Amino acid sequence: MESLEARLSECTQKTALLEQSQWHQENEIRLQAWKLEQLESRGMDENESKVKQLENRLREALEITNKLMKEFEMLRLQSKLDNTSSGQLQACEKCEQDTQGQSLGHTSVRINHDPTSENGKISGGISTSSRMKRTSGLGKTTVAFAVTMSEWRESTLAVHQLLPFNKVLINDGNGFDSNLESFVCPVTGIYFFTATITSSNHKFEGSIVIDGVEKVIITTGEGPNFEQGSSSVVTHCSKGQRVYVFAHIGAVGQISETFSVFSGFLITDLESMSS
Template identity: 30%
Template sequence: MSIKTLVIVCGFLAISRALENISVSETTHKDQNDNGNVQEVSNNLEHFESNKKFQDLLARMEHLEAREKSREKTYLKQLNSLRRQLVIQARRTASLEGKVRRLSNKSPDSLKQELKKTDSKDTSNDSNGRLRHAPIESREEVQTQRIRRAENENPVAFFATLSQHLTHVGAHQPITFDNVVTNIGNAYNSHFGSFIAPVSGTYVFSATLFSHYHTNYHAQFVKNGQAITTMYVSGSEAGYDTTSQTIVLQLQKGDDVCVQNYDTDRPVYGYNYSTFAGFLLQEDMSSSAIVGR
């Protein structure tokens, strides 16, 4: 073999080795790029998942904050209502104590003189212009009512909450507010969720109802089995909802009042969010004696 041919062969071998080195280098660089791309995609996925979890956490915190604000407003309304009721009861108690003290300090003769003064006021003119005294029955009725008012007028008030959730409540089923906080006069029955008037008079009732998450339902104030009003609790849009209603009723002794569910198979939110309260505003002294006397 000549020197020229040997040089050519050596050149070809060098070129071939250089090409192989270039190919190996490109393959290694490509593998490194592929590994870098995979790592970058993995990092992006982890970042996306972290952002999603963070957004979900923010949404839950906003929902909890809105729910707490709603609870705070409900509690403030209930506290204001209870404060007003306490003021009314305190005034009535002070008035009754004053009447009892005045009656206990008077002798029978002074009571008769006071009745005579009342009789002198209860007169009118007949067709001839002469004075006509009130009938004896009216004087006796006034005296009886005064005695009964002093002896029998007692405060009547109750306040109860729903401690546990009620599920699958049937149509026209009474809501049993089982957690009794106040029951002056023992007129409220927590087992049946009903109030039975111990005396005839004017009563005030109030109810606050809370909905389960994305749940709607109707409820009614019911007197002696007859619906008086209707309440609607809508939680379908806001998630949770609350409604309150206050009514004034003229009741006879023995009438019962309760809050009933109106729809079929509905849940009522408990945990003391739903409440039922009432009190005697003014007793009717023309009726018969108190139940149980």
């Protein structure tokens, strides 16, 4: 009888120990689950924060680009106004000289009866008028474009593969060709070009290129989150030359559609100035 009671007591103690151990295990599981939820929540918050930061940086970059475009446009217009004023002043001075010359020429005709002198003066007057017309025609060429990508892409980019900029935001002057994914200069001049690339998971390396000649390099950081890189250049571009963005060797990863922008505009139309 005592042996049975001892065994029952021992079983009761073991049961209590098992229940206590199970309670500890359940608490440990709850604690680990809580920690996992906290980590996941913190990770999501960090990603959302980085996305917001990238959106803010992109917004700032676009604002800076727009500001630069306005400043360059003002400088271009001011330069053309100065050139126009200078050209008109020279033309007026030339007109006065020609008018004085015509008076002397008429006197010569009356005395010498030389018709070639009068014709020569008339020809000079027409030439001056033509120069005035050409000068007053400056400043009417407007070229500006901005493009993004039509979809999110995640792929390995080949050597010198053009980035698929094919979603047009603005294309004044019709310089950007969506089929070529390139800007084709409609007039010879001085241009401003800029590109902003946003990627994730891998580092991106590329360039802004004019007819195979790399002008500036674009790079992004390497990491699991969004990374962004931008480059700009002011350069001469002849009529018919192609301007585009291509990737370098080993540039792979995700290229965000609306976070990547390629844009540019004409600063000075050299064709109008030289005509």
